[in-house]
Structures are given as structure tokens and as C-alpha cells.
Amino acid sequence: MPEHTVASFDQELKEIGRKVVEMGGQAERLVADSVTSLIKRDIALAQKVVLVDATVDQMQREIEDRAILVIAKRQPVANDLREIVSAIRIANDLERIGDLAKNVGKRVIAIEGEYHPQKLVRGVEHISDLVLEQLKEVLDAYAARNEAKAVEVWGRDGAIDTMYTSLFRELLTYMMEDPRNISVCTHLLFCAKNIERIGDHATNIAEIVYYMVSGQNLPDRPKADASSETTLAFPGRSVQG
């Protein structure tokens, strides 16, 4: 390629990368705001989350369009192709993260005014802290092209899954103790599941960053989420793991 073409291709790659970082920041804010709205019962903030998710969707479309255009125009190979394909994939995960945060926001609005002891949300708060940390770290790993950091994030996925499985049981217990908790706890179960899935997407992004930087795939993910397989039988019946 002539030198000016190389330079402007480089510019295009950088621009796509910049957009992914920007989108990551926006998605991260959405998740943080959705969790804050849940813990503080801040309905106005929850409504904002529901609205702002549309901008994350828009960003995903822009990144995808631009990336496809660059692939067609520049026919990139090796590192450059990995960089662009990774941008498409990360934007896809970030869009899903935005959707999940939006769903948390909707549920916060739903349970407004319901019987709602603060202890019920404490477990959700803990898992959210961990997930937000993972999301922040993996976005840093992407921005810095740091594969070691991506592997660190990837290795911590199991902790979130374990926490979610125990939270799942805890919320079922609250429902059994007091039927007034059933409606709120059901929404909290979905909120917790959404947040756990945000953690899964952070792990996906870690895998993509690793692939982008190294050209290699990480091995199969160690899964510790047993909640789909978890039941809390009625007292007197055996508990299945």
C-alpha cells in the first residue's frame, strides 16, 4: 500500500478502537447506574438507564457498519483483521450488557412501593460490585491491549458464578419464609441473573481481547454457575445441588 493509505488505514483502525472504548464507558455507566437505582430505589435514575440504553444500541450499529466498511475497503489480514473483527464482537457484547442493565432499570421501576426490606437487595449489591470491577478491568485490558490482564479477568469468572448460585438460594429462602417477599424476590432473582450475565459478557470480552492481542484462543471456560441446576426444595425434602 502507498504510505498515505497505510497511515489512513491506521487512522481508521484507531478510530474504531476509540469508539469501542467510548461504548464500553457508556455501558459501564449504565450498569453502575442500574445497580445504584436498585440499591437506592432511585426511580428517576432507573428511568434514565432505560432511556440511555438506546444510545448504546446506536453505538453498536455504528461500530459494526464502520468495521464492515473497513474490511471491504482495506482487505486487512492477520493482526489488523483480528483487531476489526474483535471490535465487532466486543461491541456486540457491550450491546447485550446495555440491554441487561436496562432490564434491571425496568424492574427497579416495577418494584417501587412494594414491600421491600433492604436486606433483600444486599446480596445483589455484592455480586454487582464484583461484576462492575470485572467490566472495568476488561475494558482497561482492551484499551491497553493487555493480554495478561484479560487472562486475569477471565480467571475470576468462577467467583461471580459461585456468588450468584448462593444468592439464588438465599432469595428462594426469603420467598419461602414470607410470601410477601415473593414478588420482589422474583424481580431480584432476574436482576441478579442479569448482573451475572453481564459478568459472562465481561468474560467473553476478556476472551476476545486475548484472541485479538495473541492470535490464540483461551481454553474452554471453567464454569461454576450451578444456579440453573440448583433447587431449594421445600423444607423436609432433600436439597438438590
Place this chain on the structure above:
Amino acid sequence: MPEHTVASFDQELKEIGRKVVEMGGQAERLVADSVTSLIKRDIALAQKVVLVDATVDQMQREIEDRAILVIAKRQPVANDLREIVSAIRIANDLERIGDLAKNVGKRVIAIEGEYHPQKLVRGVEHISDLVLEQLKEVLDAYAARNEAKAVEVWGRDGAIDTMYTSLFRELLTYMMEDPRNISVCTHLLFCAKNIERIGDHATNIAEIVYYMVSGQNLPDRPKADASSETTLAFPGRSVQG
């Protein structure tokens, strides 16, 4: 392009399309099997669903890799580019559909042997019938490049959402009536939500098919799913919509 190049490009497009159709058939079977395993409490079938999902994931990767390669090699524009980008997007939705079916399978395994009156799954069966029909139709619309059929599928999304919202309330009622139902109903709520989301992905695919064939976007989707906003307050409290 020289004639033989055009012919082989055509061949590549057709091959990608064929793979998407094949993947659609596989995803459809997974969904049908997961629902059957739930209704018949067929653990062996549920286990098969959990295993077979990996082949759907593999198909998605193949379609994406091949599509990116064709974009880089052929620099397609207009119709051809839309065709390839649509294949990537549909494969993405189908992969998510496979994941959701797999999660239903996991939950079927979880609730084996639990107190589990058959009436509890009846509502899930109804919504599944509707979703499977939507999925089948939209895959037909894709295979036939039939935009009118895509619009029909798209327009029926609201019916699934309405049914899901009512099922959500029904399952909460069963939990409140008898705490022995709480554990199973919680898993059924997640199954129902998964199936409703499969319906959402079918609607996404309808939008993609419409865009692929016409080059236009459908307007914003009419949403009728109010379950995130639905609570069923404890008897004696007001019901919030």
C-alpha cells in the same frame, strides 16, 4: 469482475446462505427438544440439548469467519453486502437462541424429582408453541427471501409478550398459593423468560430478513412485554401493572 469470478462469488454467497439455513434448523430443533424435555420431564433429552448446543456455537463461528473472508476478498456492495452482513447477524441471533434452549434443558434437569404438578408447565407449553411457530416462519422467510412473511412474523411479537406477562403473573400466584411451588416455579419463570427471549430473537431475525431483502429498516418494534414492570402484590395490596 471476470465471469468466472462472479460465478464463484455467487457460489460463496449461496454457501453462506445454506449454512445459515442449516444452523436455523439446528437451533429450531434444540428449542423444540428443550420444550419437549420440559413437558415430558425427559431428562435424557434435556441432557442432549445441553450437549448439542455446542454445535450451534460452532456453526456461528464458521459462518462469521467465512462471511468476513468473503467481505475482505470480494469487497461486496449493495445487495451482496447486505446478504453477507445479514448472515452474520442472523447467525448471532441463532447462537443466542441455542444458549437459551440449553438453559431450559439445564433447568429441566434441575427440577427432576421435585414437587411439580403438571398444571404448572401448561402455560409454558402454550407460549412455546407460539414461539416455535414464529421461529419456523421466520426461517422460512429467510430461506425464501420473503419480506412480506418477515413482516408477518414481526407483527406477531406482541402476542408472545402479552402471553408471557400473563404467565409471569400466573406463576407468581402458584408460588403464593403453596410455598412448595416456589422452587419449581422459579425455574419455570426463567424457562418462560428464555422462551419469550427466543421469540424476541425470532423478531430480530424478521427485521434482518426485511432489511436484507428490501434495504430498508422496519420501524421501531411495538413492545407489549410488561413483565419487567409487572408485580403481583401480596393479596390485600394493590396490583401494579
